Amino acid sequence: MQSLMPTMDRYLEYVSVFSIILLSTALAGCPSKCICSKNKVKCVEKSLFSVPNFESLENEPDIIDISSNEIDYIQNFDFSFDKAKYVMILYLNDSKIIDIDDTAFKELINLREMYLSNNLLSDLPKNAFKYNKNLISLDLSHNLFRNMPKIISHSLKTLNLINSGIVNIEEDRFIDLPDIEYLYLQRNNIRIIHVDMFKYLPKLIVVELQYNAWKCTCETVEMFNYLSANSLVNIEEPFQCKTKNDFFITFFDNFGTKEPIKNLCLNNAHNTSYNFGGESEEIEEMEVDQEKLTKMLKGIIIEG
Known part of the structure; x- marks a missing residue:
């Protein structure tokens, strides 16, 4: 051994x-x-x-x-x-x-x-x-x-x-x-x-x-x-933009661009910078009634 x-x-x-x-x-x-x-x-x-x-x-x-x-x-x-x-x-x-x-x-x-x-x-x-x-x-x-x-x-x-x-x-x-x-x-x-x-x-x-x-x-x-x-x-x-009042707006529904947004943009087709979210300086320039704008957005605003 x-x-x-x-x-x-x-x-x-x-x-x-x-x-x-x-x-x-x-x-x-x-x-x-x-x-x-x-x-x-x-x-x-x-x-x-x-x-x-x-x-x-x-x-x-x-x-x-x-x-x-x-x-x-x-x-x-x-x-x-x-x-x-x-x-x-x-x-x-x-x-x-x-x-x-x-x-x-x-x-x-x-x-x-x-x-x-x-x-x-x-x-x-x-x-x-x-x-x-x-x-x-x-x-x-x-x-x-x-x-x-x-x-x-x-x-x-x-x-x-x-x-x-x-x-x-x-x-x-x-x-x-x-x-x-x-x-x-x-x-x-x-x-x-x-x-x-x-x-x-x-x-x-x-x-x-x-x-x-x-x-x-x-x-x-x-x-x-x-x-x-x-x-x-x-x-x-979830494609959204934010308004001056801290609301979120979605751009689309199941059928594409939401109707209120589509109508607003069609009515302002001459100016693509038109702001439908209510930012004051642009709204005043376009002479849009704020109360009327708010009513038009009721169907497309989602709270953040």
Whole structure:
């Protein structure tokens, strides 16, 4: 029995050395605090304050996940590493990002999906995604935009801006997004989108606009009628505007635009900015009797 002991000890020694060799091989070139496999680099919840140095990577990752960190700034060299061309999906969500350099993603030439949700972005450089010719999905939801950021992409198909604090959408914001099919803008503070802006989105399939602070104007009604007629919105969704008396008016019933709204807008077809919600300055300009207007709205007002 004693003669077997050296053999067993030697076996255990070999196993230990072999395990160390395998571990060293698996982690070769992998940044500290990250886990690397053949096709993925994962650095999640590591309290990182900057993007790790990927220059020494020996694997060819198609996914890099750096989510849930504390990286406030994405610099122009952060993703300029030798294996950047292999990356197809990049997670930078939940990382407290405030700013991004305009060429930060330039070397990610095969990037298809980008996740930047739940950050602190209030603006983006307009060329941020210009060089990502294969990008098809971009998630910018839950950020701090007031104005919808200017994005240039002729490949992007899905753009998510849910709950991003957007109030204004300037008239050039859709011009450089010709391939967009799915546009998510719900739960912002958008007041108006000019209907003509949608002509820049010829491939649009769905636009989600629920839970915004729409203006009670015929221009808003015209926009929703256009989107509904082209099957881009579902009129069963809660599309409402808010009056000066804090009432909510729904634009549609089961048959389309509610009759009182339709009649008001037909009678004021010469002025699409006509406000049927009773905002004082516009009502005075149009010389509309407030009491008569209130009676006409009784059938279409829903209390908030």
